Amino acid sequence: MPLIEVTLTQGRSAEQLRALITSLTEAAVTAIDAPLTSIRVVIREVPDTHWAAGDVTIAERKQQQEGSP
Numbered sequence: 001m002p003l004i005e006v007t008l009t010q011g012r013s014a015e016q017l018r019a020l021i022t023s024l025t026e027a028a029v030t031a032i033d034a035p036l037t038s039i040r041v042v043i044r045e046v047p048d049t050h051w052a053a054g055d056v057t058i059a060e061r062k063q064q065q066e067g068s069p
Helices: 014-032 058-067
Strands: 003-009 040-046
Touching: 003 014, 014 040
Parallel strands: 003 040
Antiparallel strands: none
């Protein structure tokens, strides 16, 4: 039973998340010939204040970009 886990920052619409689920499921069916009903997809959404790289959160990075000319 394939389990596909995705972590994203919050902010996408329900339609976008649904499209992602469909695309990932179809990719698993095509790539590894997994039965459709056996595929599980889990999407975790986290606030952009809870995701950091290089000690800078995504929220901080957005603020820095907005302040740039």
